[in-house]
Amino acid sequence: MADTAITPTREQNYPEWYQQVIIAADMAENSPVRGCMVIKPWGYAVWENMQGVLDRMFKDTGHVNAYFPLLIPLSFLEKEAAHVEGFAKECAVVTHHRLKGDGHGKLVPDGELEEPLIIRPTSETIIGHQFAKWVKSYRDLPILINQWCNVMRWEMRTRMFLRTAEFLWQEGHTVHATAKEAQAETLQMLDVYADFAEQYMAMPVIKGMKTSDERFPGAVDTYTIEALMQDRKALQAGTSHFLGQNFAKASEIKYLSSEGQEEFAWTTSWGVSTRLIGGLIMTHSDDNGFVAPPRIAPLHVVIIPIYRNDEEKAQVLEYVQSLAKELKQQNYSGSGLRVKIDDRDMRGGEKAWQYIKQGVPLRVEVGPRDMAKGEVFVGRRDKGPKEKASQARADFVAGVPHILQEIQDGLLAKAKKFRDDNIKRIHSLADFEAYFKGDDASAPGFAMVPWCEEGVGHDLLGKLKVTPRCIPLQQEPIQGNCIFSGKPATKWVLFAKSY
RNA sequence: CGGGGCGUAGCGCAGUCUGGUAGCGCAUCUGGUUUGGGACCAGAGGGUCGCGUGUUCGAAUCACGCCGCCCCGACCA
Numbered sequence: 001m002a003d004t005a006i007t008p009t010r011e012q013n014y015p016e017w018y019q020q021v022i023i024a025a026d027m028a029e030n031s032p033v034r035g036c037m038v039i040k041p042w043g044y045a046v047w048e049n050m051q052g053v054l055d056r057m058f059k060d061t062g063h064v065n066a067y068f069p070l071l072i073p074l075s076f077l078e079k080e081a082a083h084v085e086g087f088a089k090e091c092a093v094v095t096h097h098r099l100k101g102d103g104h105g106k107l108v109p110d111g112e113l114e115e116p117l118i119i120r121p122t123s124e125t126i127i128g129h130q131f132a133k134w135v136k137s138y139r140d141l142p143i144l145i146n147q148w149c150n151v152m153r154w155e156m157r158t159r160m161f162l163r164t165a166e167f168l169w170q171e172g173h174t175v176h177a178t179a180k181e182a183q184a185e186t187l188q189m190l191d192v193y194a195d196f197a198e199q200y201m202a203m204p205v206i207k208g209m210k211t212s213d214e215r216f217p218g219a220v221d222t223y224t225i226e227a228l229m230q231d232r233k234a235l236q237a238g239t240s241h242f243l244g245q246n247f248a249k250a251s252e253i254k255y256l257s258s259e260g261q262e263e264f265a266w267t268t269s270w271g272v273s274t275r276l277i278g279g280l281i282m283t284h285s286d287d288n289g290f291v292a293p294p295r296i297a298p299l300h301v302v303i304i305p306i307y308r309n310d311e312e313k314a315q316v317l318e319y320v321q322s323l324a325k326e327l328k329q330q331n332y333s334g335s336g337l338r339v340k341i342d343d344r345d346m347r348g349g350e351k352a353w354q355y356i357k358q359g360v361p362l363r364v365e366v367g368p369r370d371m372a373k374g375e376v377f378v379g380r381r382d383k384g385p386k387e388k389a390s391q392a393r394a395d396f397v398a399g400v401p402h403i404l405q406e407i408q409d410g411l412l413a414k415a416k417k418f419r420d421d422n423i424k425r426i427h428s429l430a431d432f433e434a435y436f437k438g439d440d441a442s443a444p445g446f447a448m449v450p451w452c453e454e455g456v457g458h459d460l461l462g463k464l465k466v467t468p469r470c471i472p473l474q475q476e477p478i479q480g481n482c483i484f485s486g487k488p489a490t491k492w493v494l495f496a497k498s499y
Numbered sequence: 500c501g502g503g504g505c506g507u508a509g510c511g512c513a514g515u516c517u518g519g520u521a522g523c524g525c526a527u528c529u530g531g532u533u534u535g536g537g538a539c540c541a542g543a544g545g546g547u548c549g550c551g552u553g554u555u556c557g558a559a560u561c562a563c564g565c566c567g568c569c570c571c572g573a574c575c576a
Contacts, residue, residue, distance in 0.1 A: 005537085034568080089574075122576085156500095156574050163575065216576095236576065273576055306535055349536030356537095367535055377535080499575095 004287035005357050014231040021281055024357040025290035028160050035158040035165030042358055045298035046277055047168065051148065053200050054170065057192050063144040063172060068127050071117040076125035079250040086217020090154045092119040119152040124269055127173045128251030135175060135255050135265060143175040161278030162499055169273035175253060175265045182266035186242040189270040190223045193238040202293040202411035203227050203283045204419050205237055206494060208470025211456050220244035226469045226494065228419045229282040232443040234469050234496035237279050240270035283415050289357030291381055293411050294404035295333045301400065302360045303341045304351050306367030317343060319371045323393065332401040356385055361407050382407045423448060429483050436464040443497040450489030452482035469494045
């Protein structure tokens with residue numbers, strides 16, 4: 001056996017390591033359909049936990065859930081000019097509504113549709129169409145809606161979780177009477193995303209506004225949370241868009257104001273996807289596999305009973321069942337502890353390694369010796385696989401919530417330090433080039449660059465495969481000149497190689 | 500859509516150059532020995548060799564055509 005559970009290691013081949021972690025943790029696998037993935041129970045459990053927290057946060061900020069159709073009339077996509085440009089090339093199109101036999105055992109499309117339908121790449125157009133009917137008066141506003149669904153974008157190159165042709169997400173869509181209110185909503189949801197990423201996923205993010213080139217097609221302003229992965233590439237982890245009146249005009253969302261004037265409404269949209277799981281994997285996992293932050297881990301504690309014969313088995317199982325019961329009564333992050341006893345007929349070591357690869361925060365091994373002493377033998381996922389220690393059973397049970405929070409905090413602190421250690425302030429084009437040159441496998445991290453706010457176009461960016469990630473909301477005082485134009489700088493801009 | 504590579508057991512591969520009745524490792528199942536740690540021994544099950552046509556006494560292997568997938572670009576939540 002290799003000395004790490006995952007081969008290759010991050011150091012040896014990061015992209016391959018990423019794939020292997022997903023397979024070893026049994027989170028997902030490729031499907032027979034190009035670019036699509038099967039999310040297996042362990043991966044889906046992570047998503048369900050993320051959904052649970054986000055859904056509560058959305059509801060706490062006044063949103064309600066609804067559902068809109070998968071299929072959208074093609075003509076809807078044509079309504080907003082920039083939106084057409086942005087999405088037309090990557091849409092799956094439905095042109096027929098049944099199949100017929102060709103007489104040789106094959107099925108061929110039959111029944112051509114008068115108007116083709118597209119599979120939603122995002123739902124602004126169809127939701128806007130419905131909103132137009134729902135909004136008549138200023139009294140109907142605001143509309144604060146979210147939907148959990150799948151969308152499809154026919155991407156050229158895909159990677160599990162990070163970019164798949166079909167992916168799961170939530171998309172929030174809101175309508176407001178004023179620009180100010182819509183802008184406040186956009187920023188509020190960006191904060192929700194940032195809080196979720198940091199407090200639950202232990203993934204530090206930088207909040208900022210996208211530069212015009214990176215904006216969502218059809219948006220006035222796009223805000224983003226940007227995270228740094230362990231290979232020092234950036235990941236756009238969530239976006240929130242102020243759509244101005246662009247979609248309101250395209251879909252004719254109009255209302256009568258309290259002054260009796262007909263006005264176009266102001267809309268927003270915001271989303272995070274299963275891509276976050278990819279970010280989670282690349283933020284915390286190590287050469288032994290996935291590391292699940294306790295607050296969204298499918299299991300908090302796995303108990304592995306150790307025994308030699310049926311008599312011992314009966315005794316140990318009784319002991320661990322009462323242990324599991326006590327643990328489940330403990331509370332962590334708003335719910336009972338998630339605990340499982342694994343009494344499969346397998347060797348203990350093999351089970352232990354499986355849970356290491358799956359990232360379970362705490363492994364408890366209990367055999368006759370522990371039982372006799374009223375102890376448990378505990379391993380933590382944030383420590384080495386063999387760094388395990390005995391502990392009095394009662395102390396352990398009472399202390400688990402505290403240990404879990406310690407692991408959670410440790411993951412965030414470690415990720416934050418890594419992120420902060422890999423942000424560099426750069427004041428000249430030459431330094432910028434020196435920082436970013438090198439192949440894709442050796443991304444250096446984030447660069448903070450002084451900028452004059454007049455576009456960031458430069459040939460160097462394409463050559464270095466570097467993109468502006470965002471204009472951070474939190475700006476520090478700046479002096480000096482824009483590295484692109486040489487004019488006095490007014491803002492710091494964040495650059496990186498990215499996913 | 501350009502450039503490269505690959506389709507043989509559930510997974511990973513050898514065999515193809517030089518045509519001769521399909522093999523290895525892992526996984527699975529059975530029996531045994533083990534048992535505080537990703538066990539060991541013995542045995543078993545499992546494949547129209549991507550599809551089609553051709554050459555041949557004989558094709559995984561040669562020829563032609565097709566299909567699919569992966570990697571590198573353009574595109575990207």
